[in-house]
Amino acid sequence: MQYKNNLKLKGCLAIAAVASSIALTSFTVQAEQWRGWNIHPSGYPNSEALESFAKEVAEKTDGRVEPKVYHNAVLGDQPDAIEQTRSGALDFANFNMGPMGPIVPTTNVLSLPFIFNSVDNMYEIMDGEIGDRFADVLAEKNLIALSWFGSGARSLNNVDHPVHTPEDVQGLKIRVMNNDLYVQMIDALGGNATPMSYSEVYQALKTGVLDGAEDNYPAYETSGHYEVAKYYSLTKHLILPECLCIAKSSWEALTEEDQKSVRAAAEHAAKEQRQLWQEHAEESKQKVLDAGVKINEVDDRQAFKEKMQSIYDEFVKQNPQLESLVTDIQAAQQ
Numbered sequence: 001m002q003y004k005n006n007l008k009l010k011g012c013l014a015i016a017a018v019a020s021s022i023a024l025t026s027f028t029v030q031a032e033q034w035r036g037w038n039i040h041p042s043g044y045p046n047s048e049a050l051e052s053f054a055k056e057v058a059e060k061t062d063g064r065v066e067p068k069v070y071h072n073a074v075l076g077d078q079p080d081a082i083e084q085t086r087s088g089a090l091d092f093a094n095f096n097m098g099p100m101g102p103i104v105p106t107t108n109v110l111s112l113p114f115i116f117n118s119v120d121n122m123y124e125i126m127d128g129e130i131g132d133r134f135a136d137v138l139a140e141k142n143l144i145a146l147s148w149f150g151s152g153a154r155s156l157n158n159v160d161h162p163v164h165t166p167e168d169v170q171g172l173k174i175r176v177m178n179n180d181l182y183v184q185m186i187d188a189l190g191g192n193a194t195p196m197s198y199s200e201v202y203q204a205l206k207t208g209v210l211d212g213a214e215d216n217y218p219a220y221e222t223s224g225h226y227e228v229a230k231y232y233s234l235t236k237h238l239i240l241p242e243c244l245c246i247a248k249s250s251w252e253a254l255t256e257e258d259q260k261s262v263r264a265a266a267e268h269a270a271k272e273q274r275q276l277w278q279e280h281a282e283e284s285k286q287k288v289l290d291a292g293v294k295i296n297e298v299d300d301r302q303a304f305k306e307k308m309q310s311i312y313d314e315f316v317k318q319n320p321q322l323e324s325l326v327t328d329i330q331a332a333q334q
């Protein structure tokens, strides 16, 4: 009997050993493979920061999460990638708040032209309580915004002439990101706004479908738009934050400890991105100048700002619940 029990016990131990080794194996195999979307080419500040994020997450979670960044929008264009991240088909991404507006309407506040006076003001505001309010509305749409990247200030470019006054925009066909507010913005200046996917702009400029576009120095340079649209006029009409966002389902699958590591990695990435941005913007500026681009200051930016008043009035009328967010952002910069 004793002998039989011993045998049984041995059998159980053996089974337990096999089971635990299976569990161990499946544990290693089950490392979460995270797919991350990025619109920019490798070497771009955002791309570098996303790579650092991926590396830190893999290290700090002891390989339980293995993020991989896919550059150059190979996983789809931005509006599509936002939806894919919301549904959990993609795990993380760096999104601009411009194309976010149609999906998370509160973020449209950030797309009101001239809402931020400077990039530094934008950082300060997004890093504080107001930024948390945006993170909350994004979370309601299944996007966990862990940190905020910068994207400089966007200015107008075109193939034809420098822009000094709103009148100079008259009749120009200008590409905008997918957001109705930008259509209103260009219309208010007398231009013809054409919403278009980022990847299509270069060809459209080349073939004359577009007269111009608007972007920051690094995007204007790396997209090659400067090769065709040789006038860059410093209207600085939009200062858009970007998020490092995680799909809610991927976030919730993490242990609390891993969530802490991922959040810390996202914060480090934002710090790196902001620093690299500064350097890269200078380099891009020099590169486009060397290529013969004519950059001009816009002395009377106020004239452009005034043209935007009707957009603010209409926005607040349509979204009375967002008025306090608009005024809080303005008040924080007084």
Ligand code: BDP
Pocket: 039, 078, 095, 096, 151, 177, 197, 198, 214, 215, 216, 219
């Ligand atoms: C860049 C943003 C990118 C946008 C792009 C655009 O970083 O997310 O898609 O502008 O103009 O500055 O579409």
